[in-house]
Amino acid sequence: MSIKPLQTDIQFLRDTIYGLTEQIDLLTILQDISKGIVSGFDFEEIISKFLDIVKEIINYKYAALFIYNRNSREYTLLKARQGENVFFEEKNINRPDKEIIKWVFKEKRWISIPPSETGSPEHERHSILPLQGTQEQIGFLLIISDAGDSIFNKTNQTILSFIADQTAIAIENQNLYSRLDRSKKHIANIVESINSGIITIDMSDNITLVNKNATAMLAIQSADLTGKNYRTVLSRELVTIINNLKSRLLEDGFVLEKKFEHNPFRDFAIRLGITASLITDEKDETTGIIFIFRDMMASKEIQRLTQLDELKNEFVSNVSHELRTPLSIIKSYVEAILDQVEPDDHETQRDFLSVINEETDRLTLLVNDLLDISRIESGKFELTLTSVLLSDVIYSVTATMGKRDSRHKIITKIPSNLPVIYADRDKVTQVIINLLNNAIKFSPEGGTIEINVVPEKGKLWCHVSDQGIGIDQENLHHIFDKFFRVDNSDKYEIAGTGLGLPIVKHIMESHGGDITVKSESGKGSVFSIGFPCNAVDDENET
Structure with missing residues (x-):
């Protein structure tokens, strides 16, 4: 058996074990480094x-970390270190060329850049270490070290x-967390x-969110309901209601409010809607x-205010039209009298002046309505x-x-010996005129208007x-609301401001009286007003 080949094999095994040990040590170092960086938030x-x-790896003289700014598309100095913990300003650093930075991220x-290419002293070497995240560029680290330092061995390169x-991923994660x-x-x-109350639950019926409303x-007392x-x-x-809603929702996929x-x-209830x-x-x-x-009372109030705002806007438009129409007529007839009617043509002048007089009365009524509604709103509406x-008022009107x-x-059915009412004559006249005007206005094709006076149950x-x-x-319940006008535009174009009936209602209530209405679409209307009085019988038709 040859000893030399055996020694060679033993040496090979030793080298292999040494190399594996180095790799294991390196992996251990990298694992510890990774934990230290990634664990930070x-x-x-x-x-x-x-x-x-x-x-710890490189004994650098300076290190400067630049972070990519997505808004300016520039790399901004975030932190720089000199020696142990001495920080210095960006003006002391020679920024790397943009093309070099592009190349680093591309590759x-x-x-490592030699001093000849950076214009730095010969003993300094500049190195650029890119920080590339999974989604975007994070930045780069500029390292300035002595040119003689042997920092670019394979192990250092791997670790750096x-x-x-790992740092790029940690920064990326931190940005995502933020x-x-x-x-x-x-x-x-x-x-x-949000004005509404909100509660969310998971599929185990545990609360995951509750807002203040x-x-x-x-009236939940507990401060923290989550979980x-x-x-x-x-x-x-409430549990019973939520249980029923939940069952229907999971079964049908939707529920109505x-x-x-x-x-x-105790002794206090609020009406809510839940969906x-x-x-x-x-x-x-x-x-x-x-x-x-949803607070139903608040929702209705918002809806009411919205409708009122729309009615007010419509009212301004209607009043402008109601003012402009008689003024235009008056102006036209005055111009005609001045320019076209002969001075001795008294009959034509009388006819034209009669029209002017009627339109002036229209304006007077409109202005009076506006003044009355203003007095009502301000609480200054007074009776004499x-x-x-x-x-007497009815016959005169x-x-x-x-x-x-x-x-x-116009037919009147008025008994003789009517009781006297204690009232404001001008306001009573205004009520009768308004009701008659309405009857005429909403009977555009003519017809009979009947006024029937009856003493009954202490009222006239x-x-x-x-x-x-x-x-x-649908509209009958709103006709006494301010600014409300019945929309009959599909049948007739009827002018008006929507102030007359609210004023009439206020006048009657101020007298301690009543006003009611009975009507059916296409069959006319009956408006009834009742003044407090002493009952008297006997009827006389005129």
Whole structure:
């Protein structure tokens, strides 16, 4: 047996074992380094560990870390170190050429630049170590060391490349965590600012989110409900409702809003609406349920205010039109009298002046309505009460309006010996004029208008009926609302501001009286007003 080949084999095994031991030691070092860097979640901590580890491997004179700014598309100096822990400003560093940086990231490996190419002193060597994340460029480390240092052996290169990659991933992860944290806070702020109450649960019925409005609406005392089963913290009544919604939602995939009364305190109830939706993940698998609670009173108030705002806008448009129309007519007739009618043509002048007078009356009524609604809104609406015969007011108004309108026949049924009412005569006149104007306006094809006065149950009632287009039931409940106008544009274009009937209602209520209406679309309307009085019988038709 030859001894020499055996010795060769033994030496080979020794070298192999030594090499494997070095590799194991290197892997152990890399594992420890990786744990130290990746375990950090604080950005400053990650950077400090990275520079500390590089310092242990290479006895550098200076090290400067540049981070890529996505907004400016430039590399910005983040931190620089000289010696142990002395930091210096960017102005003391010669930045690498942009083309060299591009090459480093393209080749994905580090590079050492001789002093002749950097313009640095001969004893200095510049090295660039790229930090490349999985998704984007993170930055690079500029290392300035003595030219004689043997830092580019294979082991150092392996370790430095490895820690650069690990640091880049750690920084990338930290950026993702920061963005995620900002997104979570942003969403949390949105959830807290929503007017509705929100509760979310997982598929184990544990609460995952509750906003402040939910705790306020449901009078939940516990400060932190996250992780608790909703059955243990909500009222029995609410648990039953949520159980039913949950079952229907999981079975049908959707639920309609359920309205219910919640009693968070004794002798106090609020009306809530609750609806639910499934929460799904990216695979469209259900991960939970969101319950949304709505204060029905607040929702109705918002809806009412929105409608009121729309009505006010429409009112401004209508008033502008109502003012412009008579003014245009008055201006036209005045111009005609001045420029076209002969001075001795008294008949034409009289006709034109009659039209001007009528349009002036229209303007006066409109202005009075605007003033009255302003007084009502400000609480300055006042009455001057005197003894008034309602029959006298009615006869006076019908006599004047009958002359102006030939398409309608006005019939009055007024008993003799009517009781006197204690009222503001001008305001009573305004009420009768308004009701007659409405009857005429909403009977565009003419017809009979009947005024029937009847003493009944301590009140003197005046019923004004017409044969006009009537009012459908949907609009009947709103005709006394400010600015409301019945939309009959599909049949007739009827002008108006929507102020007359609200003013009439206020006048009647100010007198302690009543106003009612009966109507059916296409069959006319009957408006009834009742003034307090002493009942008297006996009827006289005129």
